[in-house]
Amino acid sequence: MNRASVLLAALLLPIPAPEVAEAADAVAVGVAKVDVTPTHPTLLAGYGHRVGEHKAVDAPLSARALAIGDADPVVLVAVENCGVPATVVAEVRRLAGEKGGFDPARLVVASTHTHNSPTLDGYAPLIWEGRDTPEEHGRTGAYTKWLTEKIVEVALEAVRDRSPAELSWGQGRATFGGNRRWMKDGKWVGFGFAEKAPVDHSMPALFARRDGKLVAVWANYACHCTSAGSENRVGGDWAGFAATDIEQAAPGATALITIGCGADVGPQPTGNLDLSRRHGRAIAAEVTRLAGSSLTPLKAAPDVVRKAIELPLETTHDRAHWEREAKREGFEGRHARRMLAQLDRDGRLPTVVPYPITTWRFGDDLAIVFLPGEVTVDYAVRLKRELDWTRLWVNGWSDDVPGYIPSRRVLAEGGYEPDFSQIYYGWPSRYTPAVEDLVIGTVEGLVGEGYRRTSATPEPDFLSVPESLLPSMRK
Ligand SMILES: [Zn+2]
Numbered sequence: 001m002n003r004a005s006v007l008l009a010a011l012l013l014p015i016p017a018p019e020v021a022e023a024a025d026a027v028a029v030g031v032a033k034v035d036v037t038p039t040h041p042t043l044l045a046g047y048g049h050r051v052g053e054h055k056a057v058d059a060p061l062s063a064r065a066l067a068i069g070d071a072d073p074v075v076l077v078a079v080e081n082c083g084v085p086a087t088v089v090a091e092v093r094r095l096a097g098e099k100g101g102f103d104p105a106r107l108v109v110a111s112t113h114t115h116n117s118p119t120l121d122g123y124a125p126l127i128w129e130g131r132d133t134p135e136e137h138g139r140t141g142a143y144t145k146w147l148t149e150k151i152v153e154v155a156l157e158a159v160r161d162r163s164p165a166e167l168s169w170g171q172g173r174a175t176f177g178g179n180r181r182w183m184k185d186g187k188w189v190g191f192g193f194a195e196k197a198p199v200d201h202s203m204p205a206l207f208a209r210r211d212g213k214l215v216a217v218w219a220n221y222a223c224h225c226t227s228a229g230s231e232n233r234v235g236g237d238w239a240g241f242a243a244t245d246i247e248q249a250a251p252g253a254t255a256l257i258t259i260g261c262g263a264d265v266g267p268q269p270t271g272n273l274d275l276s277r278r279h280g281r282a283i284a285a286e287v288t289r290l291a292g293s294s295l296t297p298l299k300a301a302p303d304v305v306r307k308a309i310e311l312p313l314e315t316t317h318d319r320a321h322w323e324r325e326a327k328r329e330g331f332e333g334r335h336a337r338r339m340l341a342q343l344d345r346d347g348r349l350p351t352v353v354p355y356p357i358t359t360w361r362f363g364d365d366l367a368i369v370f371l372p373g374e375v376t377v378d379y380a381v382r383l384k385r386e387l388d389w390t391r392l393w394v395n396g397w398s399d400d401v402p403g404y405i406p407s408r409r410v411l412a413e414g415g416y417e418p419d420f421s422q423i424y425y426g427w428p429s430r431y432t433p434a435v436e437d438l439v440i441g442t443v444e445g446l447v448g449e450g451y452r453r454t455s456a457t458p459e460p461d462f463l464s465v466p467e468s469l470l471p472s473m474r475k
Contacts, residue, residue, distance in 0.1 A: 015288045028069055030073075041054060043128050044115070047115055053139070062240075062243070064078050065078075066158060070301070076107075076258075079151060081120065082117050082119065084123070086354070088109075089109045095152045101156050110258045111259075111397040112239040112397070114236050124426070127424050167208050167362075168209075168295035168298060169204065169362075170207075172202075177267065178194070178199060178268035181197060181415060193473065196464075204220050204393040214252070215254070217256070219242065219287050221283060222396070227270045227275045229273075235273070238276045239283075241277050244280075261376060261378075267279050269473065302368070305361065308355065310352035310354055311353045311435045314430050315351075322343070324336075357370065357442055359446040371394065373401055376417060387453055388453050403424075405435065
């Protein structure tokens, strides 16, 4: 053990077996973990200016699975990847269905959005389209196929691993997320740290213990995995360090990390591997604190409610526009040429983006929402004010990453998330302001009236950066 890990162990050990408010009934729980570190050179996803394949591995990547329920289990796979697209999730479901063992419709695949992971076929196509060599393109395809099989493998292993455990959950806090949209006179001007803009500092966590020993921890935090910097190196960023720290502090446990509505939230401070470690340790320390606090028992596996909606795009440009744009250099030109190819092939460009939403409801004790894509923080702000935040957990980057999901405010302000990112993701235009009410209304319908906020619901205290934290975040 080196000095750093001794220090870490002293900080974190032991994670206490959770104290639950009353004795919980046993629920079938299984976990599994598989290494998904690329074994050959790959192009990385996440930053548009990288050139060539990765040069080194700072930390291995994993996919971890959690299965809950006896007869008809739900399965979550948390993948250390920038974005697992719907095409990969569909193939995972098809392969898992062939193998049997569980209903693949009850599987959710969530990405941690680490920007130091291999890009996948079907993810944000314009980041590499027209910039990669045929050999690099082939290796992206090979990694995509390999990862797809690994996700199936880890899901099935978690299902096979199931045995009775006690489930509980609680709401913690982590404070390193800062709103990253730098504004001037009401318009977006760049990336930075916007001190007065919304964040979601909640950190919900779920625990499973067997014979008093932790076997599974699942924690969620709403922040980009971009603290390690944009070098061409593989690693899991703060979410990866959080998972390995938790697993080190609770030997035998598997730790899943998922990301909330942190599309416009970045780690503060940011820019090197030590900061990734520091933010990961903050999550692990909060998990440790929470595990020793009074938690809410979850007495049965969740009900699953799903609804696929379509998010409307603004009316797209005509062919002449794309022909003009196609003469440009760079991402705009390549994007326009892709639009023209799509027009030639399909005769039209998409006018909506498919958006499948899943919720897991543990009776009246907890509703967990899974939203596809990079969801801006305003969605968490609305959901956690309009619903009872004390029983609510919201994940982004789930089951697909079709791009950013901007709020009405972010659409009005403009900038990277509502506008330029749509080029990376290969869409012909930005979203209409109707998307916000569509997503919020659908989620509220799925979780049901029982989760409405009441006069007894306390005011959420985690939707802005406390003044006292600002000095440490500015560094
Ligand atoms: Zn992002």
